[in-house]
Structure formats: C-alpha cells, structure tokens
Amino acid sequence: MKTILYIHGMGGGGDSRIPCHLNRLMAGEDVRVIVRTYDFDPEIGRSQIVSWVAELQPDLVIGESLGAIQALRIQGLPHLFVSPSMGAPEKLYSLAPLSRLALGRWFLHKLFPLREGDRQPMKFTFDVLSKYRAHGQAALKAIEKGGYYFAFFGTKDHYRRSGVVRPEEWPALFGPGSCVIYEGTHFMEAEYIESLLIPKIREVLSLEKK
Numbered sequence: 001m002k003t004i005l006y007i008h009g010m011g012g013g014g015d016s017r018i019p020c021h022l023n024r025l026m027a028g029e030d031v032r033v034i035v036r037t038y039d040f041d042p043e044i045g046r047s048q049i050v051s052w053v054a055e056l057q058p059d060l061v062i063g064e065s066l067g068a069i070q071a072l073r074i075q076g077l078p079h080l081f082v083s084p085s086m087g088a089p090e091k092l093y094s095l096a097p098l099s100r101l102a103l104g105r106w107f108l109h110k111l112f113p114l115r116e117g118d119r120q121p122m123k124f125t126f127d128v129l130s131k132y133r134a135h136g137q138a139a140l141k142a143i144e145k146g147g148y149y150f151a152f153f154g155t156k157d158h159y160r161r162s163g164v165v166r167p168e169e170w171p172a173l174f175g176p177g178s179c180v181i182y183e184g185t186h187f188m189e190a191e192y193i194e195s196l197l198i199p200k201i202r203e204v205l206s207l208e209k210k
Contacts, residue, residue, distance in 0.1 A: 005058040009065025013037035014118035042135035072139035078148035089136025096129035
C-alpha cells in the first residue's frame with residue numbers, strides 16, 4: 001500500500017475536497033491519501049506535519065495552495081503541487097501590522113471566513129502572521145537538488161493577479177517541464193483531478209491503473 005500525505009491549503013482540513021475526490025476515484029488501487037488538519041501557525045503546523053511524516057512514512061507528498069509551503073519543507077520525498085501559492089507567505093507577513101488592530105482582525109476574518117467541517121481555524125494575530133516570511137524562506141532553502149517537484153496551475157486562477165500564485169516563476173525554480181497549465185481555477189476541478197492529477201500520481205508511484 002502506497003501512502004500519500006496531502007497538505008491542504010489555507011482554511012482547508014481533513015474533509016478538503018481534492019483528497020476526498022482522490023480517495024473516491026482511486027478506490028481499489030494500491031494507494032491511500034491521508035489529509036489531516038494542521039495549525040495555521042506555520043511553526044506549530046510544521047511540527048505537526050513532521051510528526052505525521054514520521055508516523056505515516058509516506059511515499060509522496062501533495063501540497064495544495066498555501067499547503068505547498070509546508071510540503072516544500074518536507075525533504076526526501078517526491079512532491080506534487082496543486083496551485084502552489086509561493087507568494088502567500090509574503091502576503092500574509094505584510095498583513096501582520098493590520099492584525100494588531102481589532103478592526104483589522106475583524107476585516108481579515110470577514111475576508112477569510114471559517115468554513116464548516118473539519119477545517120483549519122485561522123488565527124490572524126501578529127504573532128502568527130509575522131512568522132510567515134521566515135516560513136516561506138525556509139521552504140525555499142529546503143528545496144533539494146535533484147528532487148522531484150511537479151505543479152499544476154489553472155489559467156483562471158484569480159490569485160495570479162495578486163502575485164500569490166506565480167506559474168511563470170516555477171520553471172526557474174524547478175526546471176523546464178516541472179509544471180502543467182490546465183484550463184481551470186485555483187481549486188482544481190474534478191475533471192482535472194481525474195485527467196491530470198491522478199495519472200501523475202500513478203506515474204510518480206509507478207502504479208498500474210486497475
């Protein structure tokens with residue numbers, strides 16, 4: 001049995017859509033996708049994820065959106081990414097001064113409301129947000145020469161306008177052929193999960209379709 005550790009994005013969690021789709025669509029194959037809700041504080045989240053890697057001994061890590069930064073800090077494994085938000089740590093860091101104000105925290109919670117279910121509570125405090133720049137820098141330093149890093153980006157990803165998602169920079173970091181662009185949004189639609197993500201998972205894990 002192959003194990004995939006799926007690192008969800010900002011505000012995601014144990015019931016995030018993409019890993020649920022993966023488990024349903026790959027039912028009967030020799031693979032399991034594990035997703036757990038980790039803390040929004042990047043260093044607490046990092047500690048949790050490190051313990052899960054030790055426990056699960058995954059064969060592959062998938063990082064979605066902001067979860068790509070946590071995924072990059074995991075070494076010694078092949079990596080896949082869905083809409084990796086490489087610019088997000090700097091954006092969150094820039095919001096730290098705003099979080100000192102009660103009105104600022106209210107605005108951030110209105111902008112990023114907590115969704116129902118097993119979802120990541122977002123703590124928009126100065127202490128948490130001010131850690132994100134170092135978190136992003138640590139992720140870049142953790143990139144391994146010769147490691148496997150492959151990403152999927154949507155043409156209609158609205159986060160590209162703000163620079164949170166930057167597909168044009170990906171090949172410079174990971175080389176030519178390290179990403180593919182699909183005609184979808186930031187939140188990879190089911191058709192692309194089935195036609196792009198799952199075949200790539202099978203390729204990386206050398207699984208035969210059953």
